Amino acid sequence: MNIPILSLITFLPLAGALLLIFLPKENKNLLYGIALSLAVVVFLVSLSLYFGFDAQADGPQFVEKTGWLGFGIQYHLGIDGISLFLVLLTTLLMPIALLSSWSYIQDRIKVYLIFMLILETGIIGVFISLNMFLFYVFWEATLIPMYFLIGIWGGKRRIYATMKFVLFTMLGSLLMLVAIFVLYHLYYKATGTYSLNIFDYYQMLLDPKLQTWLFLAFALAFAIKVPMFPFHTWLPDAHVEAPTAGSVILAAVLLKMGAYGFIRFALPLFPNAVETFLPVLSVLAIIGIIYGGLMALIQKDIKSLVAYSSVSHMGLIMLALFSLNVEGATGAIYQMLNHGLSTGMLFLVVGILYERSHTRLIKDFGGLSKQMPVFSAFFLVALLSSAGLPGLNGFVGEITCFFGIFAANKTFAILSVSTVILAAAYLLWMFERVMHGPITNEKILSYKDVNKREIVYLVPIVVLMFWMGLYPQPFLRKIEPSVARAIAGIKSATKVFVQKPESVPAKFKIPEGSAGIR
């Protein structure tokens, strides 16, 4: 196929944003119409990726590669089974998020839509870049629209939250930038050519001591994004203050960038350091699982409860990833999609509630099921998906993750399975207080049940939840081979270095103990 699909879906939103600049800002229907139809078109185009993707083929697909700025900076895009569904998740959730903002966002609609579209470009770019420079550009590019989304349309403490969010992530990504420079330099020193191609870097064999530092720089950047304990405190603040659509995108997709970074960059590039730090990271992930769950238990704000549940769920995803086996990593990728859907939907649901009540405090609600029965059903499905109820998507991911973790380390698995109890406890307790019991507040009597627009954007998610829970094969089949290759890459790299360092060809011997080519 000659159509550059990846470029198309990446830059179509950006082009849309440019178009919007020239449109009158008063015409809400026109602005939304264009943004929304564009997002839908992007989603439809991105679907062709799914059908065109050959799970068995080795290496990235839909590759686009041209020189760009020289010095190894290339325009190099491609996807594999790992990024495929993350891209699809992004393109699916963007129209949904836009639709959910229709009545939520009241002022500066034009600017809002422009930022949302730029955000989409940035996120897709992160998942499909195969050049480190390009990756970094997109990675940072997602920060800017998010900064404004929270900063302009956020709640009362939005400035604090957005500053915290940006500074936290910037701290990590700057260290990553330094590490990328070091890699760039070492590669040039070892081979005499400039490259920022991630596949070239996979071939590099680094001095273990150096690996440690580089790995820590990368890992910090990604761990903050995930976020892993103890770098999680920006998340509840950002979520609580962000507008609904911002929360949805943040939870559903932006967090996945961290986990994606681990499997694409941090783990394969520094196998020896991974071996050293895996126990530490795994323990942090477990702490995240339990800690996030316990914190979620006592939150008073629904959004921050969901945010802490994200910390817990992402902990499980990371732990499964760190088990470094096919089952765990496949489960982790699948669970990322599930978490995107379930947490995304939870935020949508809380947003619907907020539009009616202008509060998110649990104590302000009670007995809503009576007043809003359809809403209650949607809420319950989202909740159960998040709690990993079999038959819904969360379970398939969770059990696969557990299996992977268990195969790697039984103690970790036993500790992590506690999430089954905690998730049920904090979610159902919240549901009981918000939806059940007598109607405590007479304002509730004026709340309307979900309207057509809201149903339209919730139904696709619900359908997907059931589909992914009952018949996950179409997804798993495409994810697994890529994951298997990635895991094999990480494992074999570790072994080569540990067992026979002399197998490095003399030509590429590591100069002054820094880098070489395997």
Next chain:
Amino acid sequence: MIPPGYFFILSVVLFSLGIIAFFLKRDLITQFMAIEIMLNAANLAFLALAGSSNFLDAQVIVFFIITVAAAEAAIGLAIVLLIFRKKKTIKTETLNSMKG
């Protein structure tokens, strides 16, 4: 032909005058003119160099500087104008809104 050294001396003199004028004068317009004088002092030095050693690069640079100076003058004067409109003065000791 005039020896290039003279040109350099003239350039240094002009440049120093520019500096002195910049620090002694208090209104933006005059300071702006002082900067222009400094720029042209540099131009003179470049041209002297070009003339004496057939160094074409220097002439190219002069063209650049002239263009930049023109652009700078356009924007700079516009800024001065706006400041005057807003503050009714262009005395530099009154302008410190960028204080940290």
Next chain:
Amino acid sequence: MTDVFWLIPFAPALSSVVLVLFGSKLSKKWVSLQACGAVFLSFVFALVAFLGSLKISPDNFPIVKTLFPWIGAGSFQAGFSFQFDPLSAVMVLVVTGVGFLIHLYSVGYMAHDTGYTRYFAYLNLFTFAMLILVLASNMVLMFVGWEGVGLCSYLLIGFWFEKPSAAAAGKKAFIVNRIGDMGFILGLLFIFVAIGSSEFSAINKAIGQGLFPQALATLIAILLFVGATGKSAQVPLYVWLPDAMEGPTPVSALIHAATMVTAGVYMVARLNLLFTFSGTAADIVALVGALTAVFAATMALTQNDIKRVLAYSTISQLGYMFIGCGVGAYAAGVFHLYTHAFFKSLLFLSAGSVIHALSGQQDMRKMGGLRKYLPRTFPPFLIGAIAISGIPFLSGFFSKDAILTEAFAQGRYFVWALGLAGAVMTAFYMFRLIFLTFYGEERIEPEAKHHLHESPKVMTVPLAILAVFSIIAGYIGLPAVLGEKADLFKRFLEPVIKPPAEGHIGAGTEWLLMLVSVAVAAVGISVAYLFYLKNPRIPHALVARLPWLYKLLYNKYFVDEIYGAVIVNPLVKGSDWVYGHFDLKVIDGALDGSAAAAGFFGKALSVLQTGFVKDYALVFLLGAVIFIGVLLF
């Protein structure tokens, strides 16, 4: 014929989906027809499959039908596949048969409820999940049913969610069950990693080949049993079941008596080879079962809520089933499961009929003398009570006796003694219930008495059918003394369940044991008669004599309070403390601290930024001079 078995679960599922999506547009009549019809269809399929399976030779079990590959990631593979064998046949028949009757009964019981459609949607969904549970051919799919029934239980307990106690009870049931589920998942993982599959046939084969070390088998069995204690309400996770009575009464009959709560027993019976192989685990099962049987029975003695008595009785009876499994008499355990499904749902439904008649009154202190007002409810109720008390010739007698005899035969005298103690109490509290409700003086509140009416046919007919089954169901599992081939039930289950090691008792002992059982039941009933009909002052005197004991029992040993104080409260309070002192103070504090530090230094340095152009130019000039100076010299 048996091949149709995989169709069994889908009619209720379809019906449930239709009710959820289009329920608001359907008439009440259509809803009842569709919901009951779907379950009846399942029952027909189940019957066909069962009759077909009678002709299949035992070696051909189980019949497996894989619908599609479900989860597949590396070595973790689980199909969406069903299996059919005698054990599933029994369960499927119980679930669809009793389930159908209860659906029917609900048509009358829920007739005036505003959530009629929602109720039947949930009930159908439950039937579907329960059928998945008993038909699944691997443990992962079984877990789908396992959690699915838990969800429906949550939804149905909290059906009247406006009532805070109902909402809380639903939540409690789900969370407590999740604690058990954690054990289930871990057991599942241990099995899967050990043998690379979770198919029941593979597990049984692996046990045969000795792939499990003894210790591992014990560990797995115990973990799975933790799951069973959650679902089947055994000590220490039984606490959710009494609260579950907040749900509508037919729900209590279907879910919390006849089907869902027996899932744990079913699972243990399904994996009987594993439990037998482990030995230790089986002993634990028997012990926990016996303790629960007695413990729950003592709590049932003093309850005044008619449904709560039945709830504790259910817990106690489930204990008997586990005794059966634990001592190796899995067939007897399943047999009790099967008879219990009839008489306990009968009891619940009759109690429901009483409650219905009294406009929702559940307190037995406000009943009495109802015999003459409820002529069609009383006889079935009495039959149920006789059956559960272990009076000969009714179903409960045969099954309970089979369990106790086997416990004795295996030399588990302690377990046997506990079981016997439980039997006395069972007879006592059941007849206490009967006497307090149907006999003696009328203590009915005037308002309720005004509306007092017998229930409609749609409710009393299922009662009659269940009553008949409560009487005759036992005759397919007669004691061994009556002939080698008397126990049809056991022989039917033989392809799945290995019979226990031969007991060492002769026919004489067996007759004697039977006699002891009967005597014990008679004692219980007579004491109840003495206490509550003949001389109602005795209970009061006893309470006055032993107030602490009464208080202890009446408050259910304060177990809920202890759990609250030891587990729930510390967890919530502790988390709150950590949130305030660690998350906000330490982590966020460090962050805000470093931000403040950066701000402070920035402020300090900002003194240099005066805002005057000349100052900047001067610094610029100085810098240039220094730079040139360095370059030149």
